[in-house]
Amino acid sequence: MCGIAGIYFPTSQQQPDADTLRQMNDSQLHRGPDAGDYFFAPGVGLAHRRLSIIDLDGSPQPMRTPDNSVCVVFNGEIYNFKELRTELQAKGYQFISQGDTETILHAWREWGVDCVHHLRGMFAIGIWDAKTQSLFLARDRLGVKPMFYSLLPGNEFIFGSELKVLKQHPKFDRTLRHTAIEDYFTFGYVPEPYTIYQHCFKLEPGYRMLLTPGMTSLPEPEQYWDIPTEWSKDVTSTEAQNELVTRFKEAVGIRMVADVPLGAFLSGGVDSSAVVAMMSQLQSEPVNTCAIGFDVPTFNETEFAQMVADRYHTNHSVQVVSQNDFELIDMLPSLYDEPYADSSAMPTYRVCQMARKKVTVALSGDGGDEVFAGYRRYNMHLHEDKVRNLLPLGLRKAIFTPLGKLYPKLDWAPKFLRAKTTFQSMAMDSVEGYHNSISILRADEREKLFSADFKQKLNGYNSLQVFRRYQKNTQALDPLKTVQYLDLKTYLVGDILTKVDRASMAHSLEVRVPFLDHKFIEWAFKLESSANLQNGVGKFSLKKLMEPHLPHDVLYRKKMGFSVPLADWFRGPLQQKLQDCVLSERMLSCGIFDPAQLKRLVKDHISGLKDNSASLWTLMMFDGFLRLE
Template sequence: MCGIAGIFQLGEQGQPDPQILSVMNDRQQHRGPDAGDYFFDPGVGLAHRRLSIIDLEGSPQPMLSACERACVVFNGEIYNFRELHKELSTKGYQFKTHGDTETILNAWLEWGEDCVHHLRGMFAFAIWDRQQQCLFMARDRLGIKPMYYSLLSNGELAFGSELKVLKQHPLFDNRLRETTLEDYFTFGYIPEPHTVYEHSYKLSPGHCMLVRRGMTALPEPRQYWDIPTDWQTPLSESEVQEQLIDRLKEAVDIRMVADVPLGAFLSGGVDSSGVVALMSQLQSDPVNTCAIGFDVKAFNETEFAQMVADRYQTNHRVETVSQNDFDLIDKLADLYDEPYADSSAIPTYRVCELARKHVTVALSGDGGDELFAGYRRYKMHLHEERVRNLLPLGLRRPLFKPLGSLYPKLDWAPKFLRAKTTFQSMAMDTVQGYHNSMSILRADERAKLFSADFRQRLNGYSSLAVFERYADKVKHLDPMKIAQYLDMKTYLVGDILTKVDRASMAHSLEVRVPILDHKFVEWAFKTPSNHNLHDGIGKYSFKKALEPHLPEDVLYRKKMGFAVPLADWFRGPLKSRLYDNLLSTQMLDAGYFDEKQIRKLISDHVNGLRDNSAPLWTMMMFESFLRQQSGAA
């Protein structure tokens, strides 16, 4: 795992400033503490920080091809590199190393832009081709590894593994893209392909971009892969049960190749437990596992992790984190570079910190909830959809829209009385309803929070556009598959994978994600929805397949999640900080918010009238970002 950076001049072939590129690269040293080097050609500068995983002494980067035509900087792992090495060797290509980086170079020389179709793994890379005078950039299919880029005012394209790399360039434009604040206060992250900055972007998952010398503007990135949604026949229940374990085991197996210590996260949930079970069957030595516990039982899953560790006799390490572990709050703004509001970033940071004490590579169970419908919200989404099917929109809207407006938000009441969001969603179509249910702050709540001036500047823009960007492709699928697809295009990459990448790389730890192997995803997404959500049980097909491998208490207990006690923090040790930060001069002078509404959100929460912990945390993280942006953090 590594960090990459570069500067490419679209026009005149001057020399990118080596000092600027050096500063950019040094800013991501945490991603690759083992080595760092540079490559310069007329109009091009490439930089790399290396975390050695495979071919420890060889495979330096930036790497030139044997014929010296092309040079690559690469972050990630190509799991089928040995097969590609053999194939390309028979075609006459030379290899000087034994790692996966050189495989990408020769794949480019043989197949050009189509090289991405031959790569199986997680990756973000850039290739400079001297002969064609072009720069080719690509990102893996699911977005496990990041790639940021920006076209600067002097015609230079700057790119890197983290946004903080680009921000080191003196010509970086730090003006905010204001529409992304509407997105952020909906989702809690900035969805692809945008960043919080007006002229900076994320290369979207499954996309590549070819930039040629002489261009005056950047081309639109090209999508080379997407989750298949046009299968003719779905998988049968017997096919899922007969094939799932073998297919997942193969995805796990190819991710266990490393020349450094390797282990796994073991949270006690189904996904990580399943990965550990299969790892234990693939190696003779005990698997290294680690778990984070909390000193509050409601948030502690370590007893379930211990069941799996005992069953497979793993080398298990556990550390207990205090329920008041909020020292990381200010660090998160620096870690994620832009507003990011998933509070589970705190325990994720801690578990990566623990894992790095013992291993350099860890396998995780991320992706299982999206792929096999494990989130509780899918069940609610289907309940709402049944009502939509009974009543046409023309009847639902006049019936439920007034109810959604008038019904109070009863966070303190029993669940069956908390119907405000449901009533609102009932007055909407499938995609709009799911968007409403997913929102940290719903549209009416965002309208109250934002100042009148900022609402006017948004000019009618709604974060619903993020979902609508993807919805057309899946409108022929059933409602749950639509929700899963939307999550995999937005929440999975923008929240989950971003969280894990930054938290792990902050500790120079490589995390591999077997459930998101693209071949496994292509197969598993064909599982019928009624096999994934069956009799109210989410991930049913996945759990049934894992029954011979895991304890029933692990498989079928109530889903816990990886949470921190935000509500208690904001009524206790963080109460004064809540007032100080959210009502600071910097926050109020930004011009985005209505001060009265901020005060009401705080007051209602502190006084126990409502649980506003999620929106309050979202605002606190935005305030931290503003302080960092101004240099005051």
């Protein structure tokens, strides 16, 4: 795992400022403490920080051809590099290293922009081609590795692995993107392809971009891969479902190649436990496993992790942290560079910190919920959709809009309808309803939160447009597959993978994600929805086929999640900090919020009148971002 950075002048042969590029690269030292180097040519400069994983001494970056005609910087791992190496050698290419980076170098020479179709792995890549004076950028299919870019005044293009890299450039424009603020207070993160800054972007998962001489504006990134939106009935058969274990074990196995200590996170949930089970069957030595526990049973899953550790005799480590482990709060804004509101970033940081003491590479179970429909909200969404299908939209609006206003005096209603959010969602179409149900602050709450001046700047924009953009690709999908697709495009990338990348790289730890192997997803996402969600049980196919490999209590217990007790913190030890942040002069005078609503949210929560903890945490993290600007 590494960090990359670069500067490119498409309209001149100007030499990039070496000190600026070094400052950009130094800001990501944590991503690659083992080595760092640079490549300069007329019009371009590339930088790299290396965390050595494979071919520890033989694959320095930036890596170039002997004649300097092609140079690559690369963050990630190419798991099929040995097969590609053999294929490229047969075509006459000579290799001087044993790692995966040189495979990318020659793949570009052979296939150009289509080299990405031959790469199986997680990656963010920058390639300079001197013959065409072009710069090529690409990001892996699911977005495991990040890529940021911006076109600066003077037609100077910059890119890097983290936002902090770009922010080191003296010309970087810090003008905020108003629509990104609306998105943040909906999702808790800024979805791709945007960032919190108006003129800075994220290269989306499964996209590539070619910058060529003479360009004076950003080119449109090109999508080279997408999640399958059609499936074969062959995948509904019992034989095909049984194939799941074989395919998943293969996805795990190719991620176990490393020249450094390797292990796995073991939370005690289905996904991480499945990864550990497969790893244990693929190696003779005990697997190194790590788990974080809490000193409050409500949040503690360590007993279930221990069941799996005992079954497979893993080299298991557990660290129990206090439920009041909130000392990381002030560090989070600088870790994520833009507003980011997933409070589980704190225990994630701790488990990465712990794992790095034992290993340099860790496998995780991230992605299992999105691929196999594991989130409880999916079951709720399908219940709502059944009602939607019974009544036309106009009639639902007439019935459920006033019912939402009557909440909570509706004890007679079915359990799944006893929530204001649900009543609001029932008056919407399926995608809008899902958007409403996952929003941290719903549309009516954001309407109260934002100042009149800021709402005018939004000019009618609503974060629902993020989902609408992807909805057009889901026409062949059923309601469950549709929301899974939306989550894979938004929540997985913007929240889960962002959380893990920054938390792990802060400790120079590489995290690999077998569930997000693109070949595995191309097969697994074709399983019919009934195979994954049966009788309210999510991930049914995965759980059923893991029964021979994992304890029943691990597979079928209630999903717990990786959460922290925000509501209690804000009424107790963090009450003063909450007020200092949310009601700071920065927040009250920035022009984005209605000060009276900020005060109301704080007062109602502290008094116990309402649980506004999610909204208040989102505001606190935004204040942390403003504090660093």
